[in-house]
Amino acid sequence: MPEGWIDLGDTESLRDPPLREIRIGRTRIALSYHDGSFGAVSGVCNHVGGPLGQGRIDGAGYIVCPWHYWKFHCQTGVGEPGYEADRVPRYATREVNGRLYLNPEPETKRAKAKHDPHPLERPVEHSEGPLRVLGISTTAMDPKEPRYSTSEALLQVGLDHARAQGAETRLLKLSELSFRACEGFYSKSAQACTWPCSITQLDPADQMDQVYEGLVHWADVLLLATPIRWGGASALYYKMVERLNCVQNAITIRNKVLIQDKVAAFIITGGQDNVQAVAGQLLGFFAELGFLFPPFPYVAHSRGWSAEDMERNVAVVAGSEELREGTRELVSRSLGLAGRLIETHMCGSKIARGGRKAHRLEPEAVE
Template sequence: MQYIPLIPLSDLPENTHKSVKQGDKTIALFHYEGIISALDHACIHKGGDLGEGFIQILDAEERYVACPWHGWQYNLKTGKAPNGYKDRQALYDVIVQDGMICVSEKPVKDAFRAEHGSDPLADLRSLNYQTTATSLNVLGISTTNMNRDLPRPSTSETALQNALDIAASKFGAQTKIIKLRELNFRHCEGYYSRHEKACTWPCSISEMDENDGMNEIYRSMVLWADAVILATPIRWGNASSLYYKMAERLNTVQNQITINDKVLIKNKAVSLIITGGQDNVQGVAGQLNSFFADLGFTFPPFNYLGWSRGWIAEDMENNYTRFFKNRYVKRSVVDLVTNTVKLVQQIKQMDASQLQTPKPKISEAGSLSE
């Protein structure tokens, strides 16, 4: 067997690990419990650098490196994933010769990526759009938060339900409402901050947990909806915190443009219902609209319905009644839906296959040496 010298042994003290580049190979070297081992550095999941991974020592046989991107684990001695998984990272033989760590020219065990049964995210992975040339699927997303055991009237959510009812009765739309508070979903865990390619589609968290509630949003918003109507209360001058939790998890959609030059949201419209006892309707609309613009949504004219009663309107017990007695609200819900549906009917005729994206792309970021 041919061996390639990599680095002096003194450059890899006990209890350390790192990746070393040699020609076109990069090898992750590990020195733990008196043993030096070598794995291909690029994780078989999405390419995270195992030389920057976390070491987990359970006992003499069970020593793993966990990938720094999403935590896949590989045994340092065998390259194998933990029990129950058949995946394996490429493993190299190691010798120390004349004080140099040398690794076999070729892996002694090749990498192996196992099929993990049927893929529960196959529809998202292959973007099985459910929209058609004539569909009119209107998705309502309610972001208000309240104790599920103590429900109370919500201005934003009731107006949203009215809007969906109008979309169905007046325009024959298929409608669906998602209440974010009923979805159990994790916060975005910010894998992008480690490496841009660590933010994946479907979301890394969805890949870890097929039951994560955001999968319902991904399916409904990306694959099913022609139009989205999002309703939020105003909290401290901003949208609901649940909205922001969802928005952060939609990084996975926007990052596809940045990383892969791939637009997932095309020919879709968004409108907003923003209600608060106090003010900042325009501020919230501006923030939400800039977010949805970044995903690729189109806006109908006057795409938000706002309601607030001003700084000193602290009589919240009257808010709900005033909201629904108000002629402006009754009319503007109808107007909002009408404008949204009319826009959808137009943009569905547009050819978006060559859609331009004046957004930053990773290929334009430049390199450190420039």
């Protein structure tokens, strides 16, 4: 063999599995065996650096990246039809006397086509004008057969009060949005959990983009309402917050704080007890995103563990002027804090990591 070529091993042993990752020094290579031929291309995806050699080969001979499913041909490194301008480097291989050799110098260069950024990727900027309050209802119901929701009713009281104070408002009901559950991109790698969310980028029909747009780009105040379900927040709440991991993860992998100078407050109601635990989860999670809280940051109501007469629970909340007044005061405190934060610009786009995320996460430098 010519000088510099590397002996990868016995060809018989390299045919199965049909795709594997090998390393030559710091260079990752996706080595494949498909339709009776070996192929070798860069093991680093053009998108966000996913490990191509840990993916799979489809029926047409394209390597499918395990992170976000970008495709490159296992022999040529060229992108799938329609995306041929995206290419990863190709490496020459030769079979000699039952051994497979590879030239570590690539035959082709990497080429990255220009892709329009997702609208959510635009810079986060505060717009002049009235304060903006985003209400999110996490209660589950059939939109075609609506019912009275105690948490949603108080949320509407809060939004009405915000408008009376001169604020702009929006209401998002998670029960009316069609969005996929988190699919665990973070479990593949922290680098695979991107902003905007990987699902949002892959699926234009996914309506979680309305939540991202509202929280990151539009709102100054978040007013979130949840019922208590078996001692916790609602299932829709957890479905939403799992998809918000990409907002927090932008801090972990990029030290990029997307939530700046924003306030969050909460409405928690239910026939069962455990208000403090639900509030603690909400406060802990939204603090990790970067939200700040007004004094006494939630309004809550529960009649206790044994109060199974839900009709009575609904009647108590519906007839309680005290709860409505408490909600209005919560909104006033939130608007006051939001105004001061915007004036002083207290929150920056980066944050000191020690004590919070003490170990800086650095991607391995590989080609």
